[in-house]
Amino acid sequence: MKRIQLFEFEDFSWFPSSVRTGMTNLIAVLHRMMGISEVLSHLLAGILKENNLNQIVDLGSGSGGCMPDVLGQLHQTDGLQDVRLLMTDLYPNKKIIKKFSAQGNPKISYYTDPVNATDLSQVPAGLKTLVNSFHHMPPKAARQILKTAKDNNEPILIYEMAENKMPLLLWWLLLPISLAILVMMVFFMTPFVKNLTFKQVLFTYLIPVIPICYAWDGQASLPRMYAMKDLDVLLKGLHSDTYSWSKGPALKANGKPLGTYLLGMPKD
Numbered sequence: 001m002k003r004i005q006l007f008e009f010e011d012f013s014w015f016p017s018s019v020r021t022g023m024t025n026l027i028a029v030l031h032r033m034m035g036i037s038e039v040l041s042h043l044l045a046g047i048l049k050e051n052n053l054n055q056i057v058d059l060g061s062g063s064g065g066c067m068p069d070v071l072g073q074l075h076q077t078d079g080l081q082d083v084r085l086l087m088t089d090l091y092p093n094k095k096i097i098k099k100f101s102a103q104g105n106p107k108i109s110y111y112t113d114p115v116n117a118t119d120l121s122q123v124p125a126g127l128k129t130l131v132n133s134f135h136h137m138p139p140k141a142a143r144q145i146l147k148t149a150k151d152n153n154e155p156i157l158i159y160e161m162a163e164n165k166m167p168l169l170l171w172w173l174l175l176p177i178s179l180a181i182l183v184m185m186v187f188f189m190t191p192f193v194k195n196l197t198f199k200q201v202l203f204t205y206l207i208p209v210i211p212i213c214y215a216w217d218g219q220a221s222l223p224r225m226y227a228m229k230d231l232d233v234l235l236k237g238l239h240s241d242t243y244s245w246s247k248g249p250a251l252k253a254n255g256k257p258l259g260t261y262l263l264g265m266p267k268d
């Protein structure tokens with residue numbers, strides 16, 4: 001496989017929740033800057049309609065990423081006004097959950113208990129989505145997720161905002177400069193975080209733990225992503241007459257690629 005198993009700070013259970021959330025808040029800003037909600041709402045609208053589904057269960061939601069915006073866009077689509085979004089995470093953050101419940105929108109909720117994406121038995125039925133979180137799963141766990149979706153005959157959409165195409169040696173050579181760029185980006189992106197907290201400001205500008213960890217995790221994410229050929233390896237033996245898999249670049253409305261997707265769908 002091209003993918004390698006580097007560590008990310010976010011994956012450590014001891015990692016402070018406020019720093020983890022500071023980092024996922026920044027990913028949400030990046031989503032908005034890149035227009036990822038547009039790509040996902042376009043993909044999801046078709047899947048929801050074809051499968052006659054009205055619930056999205058997002059796994060590894062972090063601070064929500066672009067999913068709340070995606071839901072808003074789906075609600076503007078004919079026939080999808082009743083779609084609900086349930087967000088989940090292995091490390092759910094109480095403040096994020098409170099933020100969403102305070103909005104009083106009955107169509108959007110965040111599960112309070114930890115949900116491991118590798119154990120879908122805990123999760124209600126619906127279209128499963130993993131947005132920028134599939135690379136956190138080592139191959140055995142990743143395959144388990146795909147197998148469960150297929151065995152349960154449930155649709156699943158996996159999206160990553162980049163593609164693991166860069167030669168690994170080049171990635172290592174560029175690492176010092178890429179880390180420096182990401183640290184700088186955090187300083188500029190932080191004011192755009194929704195519901196910015198004192199802790200996030202403190203751990204960004206005075207004690208720069210968030211920029212350093214965000215820069216490392218952001219860079220480590222790339223070689224951890226499953227390349228297109230790696231997905232073929234994961235999917236070996238998971239093809240059947242009743243369930244289909246498709247993958248490729250995800251497209252913006254103007255036809256430009258933005259990230260990659262893997263979609264598993266029941267054929268009926």
Ligand SMILES: C[S@@+](CC[C@H](N)C(=O)[O-])C[C@H]1O[C@@H](n2cnc3c(N)ncnc32)[C@H](O)[C@@H]1O
Pocket residue numbers: 010011024027028059060061062063064065066088089090091115116117118130131132133136137
């Ligand atoms: C890079 S963040 C992406 C967050 C969000 N989906 C987004 O796009 O902004 C990855 C998230 O996956 C979660 N995660 C990692 N391993 C997980 C697992 N086994 N089950 C569920 N969530 C997991 C992390 O806690 C983190 O919130």
